[in-house]
Amino acid sequence: MATIKDVARHASVSIATVSRVINEPDKVRELTRKRVETAMQVLSFSRNALAASLVTRRTGCIGLIVPHLAGAFYTPLISTVEQTVRAAGSHLVISCGNSTQDEVLAALRFLKQRSCDAIIVTPGALDQDSLGTLLAAHPNVLVVHRLVPGYEHRCVVVDNHQGALLATEHLIAQGHQRIAAITGPRDNPESADRLRGMLNALIQTGLPVPTSYLYEGDFTQQSGLCGAAALMALPEPPTALFAFNDQMALGVVDYCKRHGVSVPDQLSVMGFDDVEFSDLVSPKLTTIHHPVEAIGKTVGLLALKLAKQQPALGESFVISPSLTLRESVGALN
Known part of the structure; x- marks a missing residue:
């Protein structure tokens, strides 16, 4: 079985560079990253996720709690979040079917038990007090579609x-x-x-x-x-x-x-x-x-920051909508 040393030797890079490609690919130049990834494929190198997580204290997984997968909002939201976190080398773990307060909290426990680096919550029936308590207890959790006073830097909302x-x-x-x-x-x-x-x-x-x-x-x-x-x-x-x-x-x-x-x-x-x-x-x-795509990208990038324990203190994520003029509104005669 190939080791990280074998990959480094094959790609003519240091072991540290291979480690960065595995754990923080966004910090490696594209040419170098592709050379290392090619070496991994040639050598059939398989990353030991458990061992890596013990070293980095990260699993490379971002959790997402939603009420359902279908619909005009959630389908593009999930797709955009997934694309955003995948581009950074992470993976999205989705828990769906969560609308009531008990369901949302149960989904949160499920994703915490699987050591997700950050968790995105669409709050469903959670009231403001419950959301405030949740955000206070879990610094790697962020909320979509609800502004919680005191935690604006971990809330992404449309105005x-x-x-x-x-x-x-x-x-x-x-x-x-x-x-x-x-x-x-x-x-x-x-x-x-x-x-x-x-x-x-x-x-x-x-x-x-x-x-x-x-x-x-x-x-x-x-x-x-x-x-x-x-x-x-x-x-x-x-x-x-x-x-x-x-x-x-x-x-x-x-x-x-x-x-x-x-x-x-x-x-x-x-x-x-x-x-x-x-x-x-x-x-x-x-x-x-x-702007669902803008919301999804903002949510994904914020989750990646929280995963690296980089809180966006002082920032605000209120996204402005716009008027789309078509045919169903006319001037009153």
């Missing part, structure tokens, strides 16, 4: 408030005054931030905010359809409808097609997330672009 503000201001600029919303669940922090942004835009313009114009959905297409039915049945229905994600916006468009409501001539529809199907529907969906 949901700013995104909803942009969406609502655009609807107002198009002449709409009767603007309704299909929100997410009332205990969902992202939905709460989006609602706050929408209401701030309306209040700043002096427009009314009738509670009858707020329908609580659950981020599914079916709840968008049901929300549209309820809101359009009002004595004075809205002229614009802001769905807090694109799946619900698609449900609104579906309702309109079933009931002969022209989009955007009779009802303007705004989404949030800019998922891959949003420009495939007819009319193409005007929405807020949720």
Whole structure:
């Protein structure tokens, strides 16, 4: 069996260089790294991960806790995180099916037992106090989609408030005054931030905010359809409808097609997330672009820093969304 000394001799480098290629490949020049990797392949060299971890105190594994693998957000997020950590020579270990507080904590214990160098958590039903306790106890854990006071340097979030503000201001600029919303669940922090942004835009313009114009959905297409039915049945229905994600916006468009409501001539529809199907529907969906790839890359790089015990103290990871203009919002005649 080939040893690290054999690899160093074959590649004409030092043992220390081979060790860096194995443990910190990003610190080795590409030409040298490729020469060492070629020598490993020729000699069928296999790294002893257990022995290496005892020396480096690292396993080269990054953990990720998510509620599920599918979906317009989690699929590209997981893919981007995996690409980012793999480029640095690490591997991603995923625990999925975690939404409740007990499930998230059980997944955390599972990944800690496997000595992951850093763990990325999408918090699901974990409340702020529980998240604060978790971050205090585990310095190598970071959170996606939740800002925890005192731990901003270990939280990666999109500015949901700013995104909803942009969406609502655009609807107002198009002449709409009767603007309704299909929100997410009332205990969902992202939905709460989006609602706050929408209401701030309306209040700043002096427009009314009738509670009858707020329908609580659950981020599914079916709840968008049901929300549209309820809101359009009002004595004075809205002229614009802001769905807090694109799946619900698609449900609104579906309702309109079933009931002969022209989009955007009779009802303007705004989404949030800019998922891959949003420009495939007819009319193409005007929405807020949720930069999932940027979030995934930021999360991956931050996890790699925490794995090396390099906390990003003083840094903030709030990523700005943007407005994507397509066809589903029109000027009010």
